[in-house]
Amino acid sequence: MNKKAVYAGTFDPMTLGHLDVVERAAKIFPELTVAIAAVTGKNTLFSQDERVELVEKAVAGLPNVTVTSFDGLLVEYARAQGAGVLIRGLRAFSDFEYEFQMALTNRRLAPDIETLFLMPKQDYSFLSSTNVKQVASLGGNVSEFVPKAVAAALTDKLKTDNR
Numbered sequence: 001m002n003k004k005a006v007y008a009g010t011f012d013p014m015t016l017g018h019l020d021v022v023e024r025a026a027k028i029f030p031e032l033t034v035a036i037a038a039v040t041g042k043n044t045l046f047s048q049d050e051r052v053e054l055v056e057k058a059v060a061g062l063p064n065v066t067v068t069s070f071d072g073l074l075v076e077y078a079r080a081q082g083a084g085v086l087i088r089g090l091r092a093f094s095d096f097e098y099e100f101q102m103a104l105t106n107r108r109l110a111p112d113i114e115t116l117f118l119m120p121k122q123d124y125s126f127l128s129s130t131n132v133k134q135v136a137s138l139g140g141n142v143s144e145f146v147p148k149a150v151a152a153a154l155t156d157k158l159k160t161d162n163r
Contacts, residue, residue, distance in 0.1 A: 089118055
C-alpha cells in the first residue's frame with residue numbers, strides 16, 4: 001500500500017471539520033499532504049498563499065503533515081507527489097453524490113490512485129466554509145468552528161474588506 005496521501009481542497013477557510021479529517025488521515029498515513037487548490041471555480045475570500053499559511057498554522061502540531069498548493073488536475077498532482085491515495089471528507093449525505101462523481105472521474109483518469117472518504121466528528125458535520133464566512137461577515141463568533149488563527153484572520157480580513 002502506498003504510504004502517502006493527499007487531502008486537497010479550497011480550505012477557504014479551513015474549518016475544524018477539515019482539521020478533524022486531517023488528524024484522522026494523519027493517523028492512517030505516515031505522510032499526508034494538504035494541498036490547497038489554486039483554481040477553485042469559487043470566489044475565495046483568502047488568496048491561495050493566505051490559505052496555505054492558515055492551514056500550516058492549523059496543522060503545525062502534526063509532524064507527518066505538509067501543506068502545499070497546486071494547480072491543475074488533482075490526480076496529476078498526487079501522482080507527481082508519489083501519493084497513491086486521495087482523502088475526501090464527507091460531512092453529510094448531501095456531499096456524497098458530488099464526491100462519488102469526483103471519485104469515479106479521478107479513478108477513470110488515474111486508476112492507480114484510490115479515493116478514501118473520511119467523515120469528521122459528528123460535532124463538525126454541519127460545518128462548511130461558506131457558512132463560516134457568512135456567520136463571520138455578519139459579525140458572529142466563529143471561534144468554535146475554525147482554528148484560532150483562522151478566526152483571527154477572518155476578523156481581520158472582514159474588517160479590511162468592509163472599510
